[in-house]
Amino acid sequence: MKRDELLDAAERLLAERGAQALTLATVAQTAGVSKGGLLYHFNSKEVLIRALVERLIADFDQLVGEHPPPGGPSGPPRTYTERYVHATFAALRTGRLRRWACVTGAAGDPDLLAPLREAMARWHSAELAGEPDPAVSEVVRLACEGVWEVATHAPGLYSPQHYDDLEQRLLAMLH
Structure with missing residues (x-):
């Protein structure tokens, strides 16, 4: 998955569920990737x-x-x-x-x-x-x-x- 697609997923999550829902695990789940796949691009929130x-x-x-x-x-x-x-x-x-x-x-x-x-x-x-x-x-x-x-x-x-x-x-x- 590309970096921008992960950022898109994070933005969708923020828009739909708010800042409290923004965790690396939920971003990975929203993007449909493993947490490790997300951590490859972004090693922290x-x-x-x-x-x-x-x-x-x-x-x-x-x-x-x-x-x-x-x-x-x-x-x-x-x-x-x-x-x-x-x-x-x-x-x-x-x-x-x-x-x-x-x-x-x-x-x-x-x-x-x-x-x-x-x-x-x-x-x-x-x-x-x-x-x-x-x-x-x-x-x-x-x-x-x-x-x-x-x-x-x-x-x-x-x-x-x-x-x-x-x-x-x-x-x-x-x-």
């Missing part, structure tokens, strides 16, 4: 959780990088904050934000969230100097954090159309 956090960070970084300039490669470049907004709402639409709540909830040890704190610092300080209005860009990024919180803790609160409208409004604030 802490290593597993850190891998889950690191995968979430890489996933969001990939989403930020996936938003090319409007009009193709020859169009004007998107600012980092525009890409951040698009990535946030792409994560929302694909259900990826629910993964954040599950994984970060499992990381009871603050040290396990150190990579996330480092990523957040990077995401919120990235390229502000190149933004047309750095203060507005900062407010928009912080508003995205609020979207993450609402979408993960009260997923049915807003309709998909409301989120589409909110995304457009945040993008409009940047111009």
Whole structure:
């Protein structure tokens, strides 16, 4: 079994049964592998959780990088904050934000969230100097954090159309 399949099984377990159910034995059982097979990739629960956090960070970084300039490669470049907004709402639409709540909830040890704190610092300080209005860009990024919180803790609160409208409004604030 591949490493990502084991991480998928751990995320499913977290989403369905909560952080208290996350043990190496239950992850192995959920993945349909022996505990030894799981231990080959993750020799402790802490290593597993850190891998889950690191995968979430890489996933969001990939989403930020996936938003090319409007009009193709020859169009004007998107600012980092525009890409951040698009990535946030792409994560929302694909259900990826629910993964954040599950994984970060499992990381009871603050040290396990150190990579996330480092990523957040990077995401919120990235390229502000190149933004047309750095203060507005900062407010928009912080508003995205609020979207993450609402979408993960009260997923049915807003309709998909409301989120589409909110995304457009945040993008409009940047111009």
